[in-house]
Amino acid sequence: MSNHESNHGSVxxxxxxxxxxxxxxxxxxxxVLNHMMAKTALMVSILIAAVLQFVIQLFFFMHIRDGxxxxxxxxxxxxxxxxxxxxxxxxIWIMSFNSQVQ
Amino acid sequence: MQQSVSAHVSDHDHGHVDQDSLKILGFWIFLVTDCLLFGTLFATYAVLHTHTNGGFTGKEFDIPGFVIETFVLLVSSFTSGLAVLEMHKGNKKGLISWLIITLLLGATFVGLEIHEFVSMAAEGATISTSAFLTSFFTLVGTHGAHVTFGIFWMIGLIVQLAKKGITSDTKRKISIISLYWHFLDAVWIFIFTVVYLMGVM
Structure with missing residues (x-):
């Protein structure tokens, strides 16, 4: 039964x-809506939140550990x-040179 | 004799299970290639998002609109998971109910997105206005097209479930569409962050 649970997730x-x-x-x-950080710090923070949420969905919704x-x-x-x-x-990196070649 | 028959049956059964897991692996590989498709569109957006041609910029995105879209899709991802749980319990009615709820949430999401696109176009922000909007509509529109496809796919599966019930075939198909649905929500996390949140920042 525990095997069954781990294969299909649980509520x-x-x-x-x-x-x-x-x-x-x-x-x-x-x-973002309250402008709580400097721009770079804010971008890094929200990207980290996105990556964390992606990882959480892989584990809890898509059951990547199973199989x-x-x-x-x-x-x-x-x-x-x-x-x-x-x-x-x-x-992004290569196009950052765009202004130098135009 | 008895033993050889049962050995044969279990062997056959094992082969069938292998086929199913192979098909699910095949679908994972499709999802990875779909990641590459979205990766190239994100790269295009990242490069072009500053080229607004003096027109519509990311600051003008409708904040309540995209926040509602995000939560609708997130809830639908959750309900598609609940559908899979009902399937493993063998509860056909529960499975179909949760699939219909998922479907309606998906349709709400697509409806909100179409409303967003139409009102942007009404303000003169169309796909040909600027490089920014070209990359925006291509990226977000490709995701919306995936969700739309998923809705029709789910309708087909509900019809099949109603006719055939929960069999090993329909089980596999439901597992696959739920992976697809969770994947679309995962892609949306990045659209929400990179396109909308960084746009209104």
Missing amino acids: KAYVTGFVFSIILTIIPLVL EEPRYNVAALILGIVFVVTIVSGS
């Missing part, structure tokens, strides 16, 4: 994930995240 896991998601949505919202070993889905996801981070940060 408790979903409620925990949901509550954390709401908190991690409200925190950045309050920070049998080896976890190819986790391997694929990590590879995908590496690609996405490379594409996004690489694009």
